[in-house]
Amino acid sequence: MRGEILSYDIVSGEGLISGDDLTRYRFSRTDVGGAQEPVPGLRVDFVPLDGRACQIIPLQIQERGLPASSFAPAEAPLGMWAYFVRCIRQKYIDGEGRARRLEYWSFILFAWLTMMAAFLPFFFAVGLAADSELTVLTLLPPVLWALFLIIPGICLAVRRLHDVGLSGWLYLVTFIPYVGGIFMLVVACIPSQPHPNAYGPAPKRL
Template identity: 75%
Template sequence: MRGEILSYDAVSGEGLISGDDLVRYRFSRSDVGGAQEPAPGLRIDFVPLDDRASQIIPLLIQGYGLTPASCPPGEAPLSPWPYFVRCIREKFIDGDGRARRLEYWSFILFAWLTMMAAFVPFFLLAALADDSDLTSTLALLTLLLPAFWGLFLMIPGIALASRRLHDIGLSGWLYLVTFVPYVGGLFMLVVACIPSQPHPNRYGLASKRF
């Protein structure tokens, strides 16, 4: 049976597993095969014996030389705005790990909305503009705001694209494909629509809980 480790106490060597059959099973460290330390969020295969799990085998992650401490477990989804804020505040240049589709599209949505908002001063001045050089100069200066904001968003956007590629098992270096005219945009659109891999891969544990 497959399941996920809910909790583990390294002191007592006891833990709790949530099976895919929606039943919880207790286990001991001695039930876990291999040298990998149990950790919450780790997907495992096990044999149920009443209310206990035995012959526990971590799935895939050990084949890539990863440990549970090296990548965070799957998480419950956030709403779009918190995802956008987190991409800027916490993962501004972080291209490691994985990003689910909701995180990617949340960033795209609010990047577009905030960019449109940055153009508002220019549109207002353009609408109220007369033929004076001062008004024309001010209108041109207001274009600096969306220009700088767009450059600012490029960095977390590239980092997020790398994590999205990781989430479907691809190298982040494939982001370079986006610089190919016509092909690049279509490539990232396809990448953004592919579901997350439901199991650990070489970039970390699943980006969400299944």
């Protein structure tokens, strides 16, 4: 019989397969042949036995028209600060792959908080009625920080579009006044596609 992997817990090594007969079958990692990790969305052939799936064989990935990288295991969840740091370090100019909602909103939150912190010297200078030269100098850090965040912000938005199955080129819609902001807000609130898509595996483990 053939079916599709619904879920898989990498810790316990147990998962569920939805058979083409509309019945769910439990399975363990030891029942899966080959080196292919049993990730959600992967089509498999198996032998049903007492409510469990045995002798599981992953089918050719080309059946779904997706690249092999799309079926890599989902990443481990990170904290909000860790997502922000990763965006500005490891993925600074990386528009490939997918970004879940938590990663997107983590970046937005800490980008805003760090921007406010960078503006504090300027606010103090204005409040103390400091000379104009000092006031201008205190504006330099927040301006540089804002420029620094532009590239990772764009790359993250592209990955968020990928996560909901849209082309990254749709980011150009954000340059349309009013419409662009609303469009990106909607995209930022849409749940991740639970299965692998053309841009990679689902970033959230089921």
